Amino acid sequence: MSRWLRRAMFALVVAYLLAPLVVVAGVSLNPRQVLFFPPEGFSLRWYGTAFTDAGWYRPALNSLLVATFAALIAVSIALPLSYVMWRYRVGYARVVMAMGLAPFALPPVITALGALALWIVLQSYGRPHTVVLSHGAFLTTLPLATLTVGLQNLNPQLVEAARTMGATGGTVFRTIVFPYVRPYLLAGFVFAFVLSLNEYIIAYMTVGFTFETLPVKIFASLRYGYSPVMAAISVLFFAVAVALFALVGRVGDLPRLLGADERA
Amino acid sequence: MSAPAAPPAISSSAHAASGDGPWPHVLLAWPTVALTVLFLVPLGIIAALGFFRRIQAGFFEVAFVTDNYARALDAFHLERLAVSVVLALAATLVTLLLAVPFTYLLTRRPRARQVPYLVLVLASLSLSEVIVAFAWSLLLSRTSGISNLLVAVGLMDRAASWSPGLAAVLLAYVFIALPLAILSLYPTFSRLDQELPEAAGTMGATPLAGFVTVVLPLVRRAVAATGALVFIFVLGAYVIPQTLGRPAQWTMPVHITDQAIMKNHLPLAASLAIVLLVVSSLVAVAIVALGAGRWPRLALPGRAR
Numbered sequence: 001m002s003r004w005l006r007r008a009m010f011a012l013v014v015a016y017l018l019a020p021l022v023v024v025a026g027v028s029l030n031p032r033q034v035l036f037f038p039p040e041g042f043s044l045r046w047y048g049t050a051f052t053d054a055g056w057y058r059p060a061l062n063s064l065l066v067a068t069f070a071a072l073i074a075v076s077i078a079l080p081l082s083y084v085m086w087r088y089r090v091g092y093a094r095v096v097m098a099m100g101l102a103p104f105a106l107p108p109v110i111t112a113l114g115a116l117a118l119w120i121v122l123q124s125y126g127r128p129h130t131v132v133l134s135h136g137a138f139l140t141t142l143p144l145a146t147l148t149v150g151l152q153n154l155n156p157q158l159v160e161a162a163r164t165m166g167a168t169g170g171t172v173f174r175t176i177v178f179p180y181v182r183p184y185l186l187a188g189f190v191f192a193f194v195l196s197l198n199e200y201i202i203a204y205m206t207v208g209f210t211f212e213t214l215p216v217k218i219f220a221s222l223r224y225g226y227s228p229v230m231a232a233i234s235v236l237f238f239a240v241a242v243a244l245f246a247l248v249g250r251v252g253d254l255p256r257l258l259g260a261d262e263r264a
Numbered sequence: 265m266s267a268p269a270a271p272p273a274i275s276s277s278a279h280a281a282s283g284d285g286p287w288p289h290v291l292l293a294w295p296t297v298a299l300t301v302l303f304l305v306p307l308g309i310i311a312a313l314g315f316f317r318r319i320q321a322g323f324f325e326v327a328f329v330t331d332n333y334a335r336a337l338d339a340f341h342l343e344r345l346a347v348s349v350v351l352a353l354a355a356t357l358v359t360l361l362l363a364v365p366f367t368y369l370l371t372r373r374p375r376a377r378q379v380p381y382l383v384l385v386l387a388s389l390s391l392s393e394v395i396v397a398f399a400w401s402l403l404l405s406r407t408s409g410i411s412n413l414l415v416a417v418g419l420m421d422r423a424a425s426w427s428p429g430l431a432a433v434l435l436a437y438v439f440i441a442l443p444l445a446i447l448s449l450y451p452t453f454s455r456l457d458q459e460l461p462e463a464a465g466t467m468g469a470t471p472l473a474g475f476v477t478v479v480l481p482l483v484r485r486a487v488a489a490t491g492a493l494v495f496i497f498v499l500g501a502y503v504i505p506q507t508l509g510r511p512a513q514w515t516m517p518v519h520i521t522d523q524a525i526m527k528n529h530l531p532l533a534a535s536l537a538i539v540l541l542v543v544s545s546l547v548a549v550a551i552v553a554l555g556a557g558r559w560p561r562l563a564l565p566g567r568a569r
Binding site: 002021024099105106204230237253 | 288289301306323362365366369371375378379386391394400401438442447451455496502524544
């Protein structure tokens with residue numbers, strides 16, 4: 001009985017998560033500019049449009065650029081912070097840590113409004129670096145979470161043994177800590193990258209249409225004219241996310257990266 | 265390898281704070297500066313902005329006026345606030361009803377079997393709210409939606425459009441919240457002792473009874489924390505109520521964004537944001553307190569040491 005219960009539960013959740021995607025994928029195959037499901041034919045022309053129409057690939061390139069630098073910033077904040085938290089006792093590190101974890105305890109619209117207000121005060125509203133920095137700080141939470149899990153799992157006796165044998169702090173970090181947390185670092189980078197790629201409200205409030213990202217472009221199309229290109233782009237986005245997370249799962253142990261403990 | 269010891273034990277083992285020299289502070293410099301400027305300062309600006317005066321020629325001027333808060337707390341905005349909280353609470357409840365049993369059953373599976381589900385959950389979590397809104401508007405539309413399917417199997421006479429509307433908003437809210445809830449519950453659930461429900465079974469409890477009486481009390485804090493997280497996340501969502509809702513479902517984020525971007529009234533947007541922040545924090549704290557207090561206290565079995 002419980003096996004059937006489990007199967008029903010899994011089927012329900014998988015169907016719920018996949019249903020919108022199935023419809024979007026179907027719509028993206030329509031040969032004409034209509035949004036029918038099931039599609040009234042089979043054509044990949046809208047996928048071609050996504051790559052050849054500057055109105056679509058330019059925002060896509062903007063998004064990739066923003067996501068790459070934002071994820072780098074997120075990791076550059078999270079790595080030293082999580083390392084100091086693990087290795088030293090510094091009073092204010094906890095406060096900084098709280099600031100790193102807090103963005104996910106705020107309604108997203110408030111984070112976005114804060115970014116808008118900040119960049120207006122600093123008179124750089126609309127410039128590309130604003131969205132990069134604001135995304136970077138907002139998404140720091142993700143590498144911070146994966147790195148904290150990783151460092152917790154690192155056996156402190158390894159470090160102690162190295163120090164007993166004369167290794168300096170730098171050597172310990174380079175030869176033990178960094179190699180050990182590398183998969184967690186990669187996972188944190190990928191999470192931040194993919195979420196930045198998909199983030200709408202902060203991008204809208206910091207750069208809006210002056211440095212249009214893909215979600216901002218899709219939202220504009222959502223209001224002023226649906227097109228099957230939107231469906232094609234959505235499918236590509238989902239495919240990128242699945243590929244990156246599957247890669248993380250291949251390189252590292254996904255259940256452990258997400259916080260399950262070590263027993264296999 | 266055994267599971268982690270508590271962090272303080274690590275710090276005290278080899279490193280005393282006094283002998284560390286400047287290194288921790290050097291390492292902390294960039295995180296401290298970046299997070300202060302990009303997170304703390306913006307919140308401070310919003311708090312101050314709520315009292316500033318809007319000016320027609322630019323954005324705002326420094327002042328101390330209370331009109332913005334008077335408007336943020338007028339009958340219209342209070343009603344919007346109530347609608348926002350009720351919608352978010354409803355979505356949170358539905359999300360937990362799905363996520364708790366699903367995550368529990370998932371973590372009972374062998375690790376390798378869990379991976380495809382985790383990848384699906386992660387990919388869904390990262391899906392842009394914009395794409396989610398687009399997808400659900402298609403799924404609930406007359407020309408390409410599930411109502412066609414229901415007509416085909418004879419459950420309905422004519423295809424119907426369910427978007428925009430209340431159902432569309434709730435379905436999409438749960439869609440964005442479900443992956444977040446599953447990932448938030450996952451660590452606690454996967455560390456639960458496998459043998460506990462089995463023991464309950466041996467002693468004659470049905471799987472469902474074992475789940476409710478043995479497992480739920482152990483995870484109630486994690487469930488409550490997840491509820492709070494999901495509530496805040498949904499309460500702050502903008503695109504979904506804006507595109508899938510009718511004006512009756514337009515929540516605070518829709519009006520905050522409208523004031524900030526369309527109407528160029530940042531001080532009012534800021535005061536609305538502070539009101540939303542206060543209310544969301546109060547409700548989140550209440551949810552966490554509910555999780556801490558209800559069931560009889562039992563210690564979570566420690567991880568293997």
